[in-house]
Amino acid sequence: GHMVIVGWNERSREIISKLNDSGSPIEIVLIDETLEENPTESRCVHFIQGKPHVDATILKGNVQKAELVLITSDHSHEELLADMNSILTLLTIKGLCPEVKCIVEILTPEQVVNAKRAGADQVLQSNKLTSIFMLSSIHSRGTGLLWNIMGRLQENRLTSEPAASHFEGRTFAEAKAAWADKEKLLIGIKRGKELEVNPPLSFKIEAGDEFIAIK
Amino acid sequence: GHMVIVGWNERSREIISKLNDSGSPIEIVLIDETLEENPTESRCVHFIQGKPHVDATILKGNVQKAELVLITSDHSHEELLADMNSILTLLTIKGLCPEVKCIVEILTPEQVVNAKRAGADQVLQSNKLTSIFMLSSIHSRGTGLLWNIMGRLQENRLTSEPAASHFEGRTFAEAKAAWADKEKLLIGIKRGKELEVNPPLSFKIEAGDEFIAIK
Numbered sequence: 001g002h003m004v005i006v007g008w009n010e011r012s013r014e015i016i017s018k019l020n021d022s023g024s025p026i027e028i029v030l031i032d033e034t035l036e037e038n039p040t041e042s043r044c045v046h047f048i049q050g051k052p053h054v055d056a057t058i059l060k061g062n063v064q065k066a067e068l069v070l071i072t073s074d075h076s077h078e079e080l081l082a083d084m085n086s087i088l089t090l091l092t093i094k095g096l097c098p099e100v101k102c103i104v105e106i107l108t109p110e111q112v113v114n115a116k117r118a119g120a121d122q123v124l125q126s127n128k129l130t131s132i133f134m135l136s137s138i139h140s141r142g143t144g145l146l147w148n149i150m151g152r153l154q155e156n157r158l159t160s161e162p163a164a165s166h167f168e169g170r171t172f173a174e175a176k177a178a179w180a181d182k183e184k185l186l187i188g189i190k191r192g193k194e195l196e197v198n199p200p201l202s203f204k205i206e207a208g209d210e211f212i213a214i215k
Numbered sequence: 216g217h218m219v220i221v222g223w224n225e226r227s228r229e230i231i232s233k234l235n236d237s238g239s240p241i242e243i244v245l246i247d248e249t250l251e252e253n254p255t256e257s258r259c260v261h262f263i264q265g266k267p268h269v270d271a272t273i274l275k276g277n278v279q280k281a282e283l284v285l286i287t288s289d290h291s292h293e294e295l296l297a298d299m300n301s302i303l304t305l306l307t308i309k310g311l312c313p314e315v316k317c318i319v320e321i322l323t324p325e326q327v328v329n330a331k332r333a334g335a336d337q338v339l340q341s342n343k344l345t346s347i348f349m350l351s352s353i354h355s356r357g358t359g360l361l362w363n364i365m366g367r368l369q370e371n372r373l374t375s376e377p378a379a380s381h382f383e384g385r386t387f388a389e390a391k392a393a394w395a396d397k398e399k400l401l402i403g404i405k406r407g408k409e410l411e412v413n414p415p416l417s418f419k420i421e422a423g424d425e426f427i428a429i430k
């Protein structure tokens with residue numbers, strides 16, 4: 001399956017470049033309204049000019065066969081207007097092919113709920129993300145610890161795996177001790193949709209829990 | 216000392232709200248060119264209307280006495296133009312008060328080096344940050360593991376502390392084992408400016424190293 005990226009900007013440029021550089025480049029359909037032609041020289045990128053919230057554009061992009069859709073926000077618009085555009089695009093895609101997974105960038109906190117109503121599989125709040133990092137920089141007086149850690153996590157990659165059954169009923173402290181000699185670093189537990197990063201030492205591991213680790 | 220925030224947008228709104236809600240709210244000077252009046256109702260926020268890359272505005276904001284300056288990017292401009300504005304503001308501030316710490320948001324990767332030349336103490340590449348999270352979401356097929364971890368880290372807070380002297384010459388594996396029964400979770404080692412998140416088990420701890428942990 002191919003991947004569909006809506007919107008050309010610094011973020012999609014970086015993502016396409018990283019996906020192309022990876023060992024197994026994937027086919028990408030890039031949809032943008034304002035560009036005249038393919039902005040990349042990659043043969044893996046197929047460009048479609050058109051309004052993404054119009055059925056014809058989505059059908060041209062063969063979106064119903066896509067593995068994943070990423071809808072990026074057009075920052076050159078007023079923030080609310082940008083979100084309205086993204087949500088309209090999401091509605092168009094989910095209307096035509098409800099089963100295709102969609103990740104959507106949203107700028108204003110108020111429109112997150114509408115993006116979910118429109119069927120977003122994941123909402124990425126880029127402004128909130130940036131605020132978190134800015135606050136962290138403010139608190140650490142410009143040392144940028146969180147930023148550095150992110151840079152490393154990107155390479156290190158996060159993993160999740162089912163907790164081995166012999167850990168059921170044991171504590172997070174026991175799991176940490178047991179993992180101390182592994183190359184992977186245990187950082188938390190995922191239970192259903194809930195994620196606990198560094199839970200209390202006495203946190204009891206249950207069947208179905210997942211271990212979250214840094215490779 | 217007060218804090219200066221340049222630019223009113225979703226990011227500065229969120230930051231000001233978080234700083235106000237914290238136990239010890241700090242005095243904030245908000246500088247924005249387009250607003251007519253103080254967009255917040257907080258008594259801790261002093262609003263100055265004016266072009267931030269003009270000496271008079273900076274002097275009015277008493278920036279030379281500030282503890283920290285955060286220059287946010289105006290996303291409503293073309294990305295390069297937004298970066299030019301931010302760098303010009305940075306040059307103005309560093310020209311008038313070179314000792315004040317400045318964190319600056321930069322949108323295009325090409326202008327990071329110029330922001331550093333202009334004296335930025337930290338450059339925050341918000342587009343790159345968002346791309347990292349988008350890529351992580353793509354790789355995890357929309358599960359948003361990295362995003363969830365970030366949300367938790369924000370509450371949990373990262374800490375750094377000097378490695379205790381009895382760890383000198385010991386390995387990261389030994390440190391992990393020794394920390395297994397602590398409430399804090401050891402995730403890496405900082406040596407000078409270099410940060411290693413989950414270094415190899417055999418990584419040797421040296422005098423002056425810092426332990427990076429999650430509270």
Ligand SMILES: [Ca+2]
Binds near residue numbers: 009010293294
């Ligand atoms: Ca743009």
Ligand SMILES: [Ca+2]
Binds near residue numbers: 078079223224
């Ligand atoms: Ca704006």
